[in-house]
Amino acid sequence: xxxxxxxxxxxxxxxxxxxxxxxxxxxxxxxxxxENLVKQGVIAQPQIEDGEKAANHVVTKNYVFAGEQGKRDxxxxxxxxxxxxxxxxxxxxxELEEYAAPVIPQTLPEALRLAxxxxxxxxxxxxxxxEQRPAVEFVERYVETRSTKSLREVAKVLGLKEREFINQLxxxxxxxxxxxxxxxxxxxxxxxxxxxxxxxxxxxxxQQTRFTPEGIAWISKRLGLIKKEVA
Numbered sequence: 001x002x003x004x005x006x007x008x009x010x011x012x013x014x015x016x017x018x019x020x021x022x023x024x025x026x027x028x029x030x031x032x033x034x035e036n037l038v039k040q041g042v043i044a045q046p047q048i049e050d051g052e053k054a055a056n057h058v059v060t061k062n063y064v065f066a067g068e069q070g071k072r073d074x075x076x077x078x079x080x081x082x083x084x085x086x087x088x089x090x091x092x093x094x095e096l097e098e099y100a101a102p103v104i105p106q107t108l109p110e111a112l113r114l115a116x117x118x119x120x121x122x123x124x125x126x127x128x129x130x131e132q133r134p135a136v137e138f139v140e141r142y143v144e145t146r147s148t149k150s151l152r153e154v155a156k157v158l159g160l161k162e163r164e165f166i167n168q169l170x171x172x173x174x175x176x177x178x179x180x181x182x183x184x185x186x187x188x189x190x191x192x193x194x195x196x197x198x199x200x201x202x203x204x205x206x207q208q209t210r211f212t213p214e215g216i217a218w219i220s221k222r223l224g225l226i227k228k229e230v231a
Contacts, residue, residue, distance in 0.1 A: 012096045014074055016063040017051060021186040022092060023078055023085040024178050027060070033080055034063050043073035060198060092186070148195050148210040151182065158220060168223070181207040193218050 016034060020027040037043045051060035065074045071093055078089045149157065155165040166182065169175040175182045184194040193215030197208045211219065 012071070012093070013064050013066045014070065014092065014096070015049070015065075016046075018092070018186040018190070019074060019077060019081075019089070021176075021183065021189065022088045023082040024176060025081055026179055030077070030081060031061070031063060034077055037073075037076060037080065043076050044069055046070060046073065095187075148212055149216065150208065150210055154211045154216055154219070157216065158223070160223075169219075174219075175209065182209050183207060184209055188215075191218075 016030050017027050020030040023030070034043070034046065038045050046063040046065050049062050049064050051062040065071065074089060074093075075086065078086050151166060151169075152162050155162040158165070166175070169182075170177070173185060174188055175184055177183075183196060188194060189196065192212055195210050195212055197210060199206055199208075
């Protein structure tokens with residue numbers, strides 16, 4: 001029942017961090033644009049949520065756009081930042097809407113059809129977990145629970161050359177370059193495959209992308225490097 005309730009009650013959302021990834025802008029610049037538009041009364045004040053903790057222990061703030069008002073306001077923000085990337089935002093909202101809640105069934109046959117569809121999804125999820133088990137076992141040899149690893153460390157774990165590994169992540173649109181940093185595209189970041197650490201060194205802000213244990217398992221399988229048996 002919890003899963004069904006979540007499908008019906010959770011509104012579609014998009015964060016300022018995700019917008020920054022879509023338009024390839026610094027997150028602080030996106031937040032500044034949002035704040036200026038709010039002051040001008042052009043958009044509504046979006047919800048504020050805690051982001052990830054930076055290396056200096058400062059927790060960044062994310063703006064979260066929700067529902068139809070948030071969708072409209074996110075278009076305004078992107079139009080202000082980078083009009084040429086509006087299509088990316090449209091595609092992302094469409095992607096979110098594909099996973100939106102289905103129409104509440106009004107008849108018994110519709111309710112039975114929904115129950116059957118949900119059961120199929122549960123079976124697919126269980127199958128996916130079983131398929132990923134070798135990957136998890138492989139990764140557990142190298143990664144402690146809840147620890148993360150840099151791109152260089154993951155390349156070493158997988159027995160790959162760092163430069164070739166990074167080039168492949170770029171070519172497959174898993175990472176992109178922004179202001180000298182390598183950052184994950186929003187879809188992969190929100191799936192929990194990456195974490196992005198931010199901080200300051202010698203007066204300059206920096207961002208570092210790190211793989212989570214789930215991310216290492218995922219990229220290992222994607223690149224065909226999973227071993228069927230772990231010694």
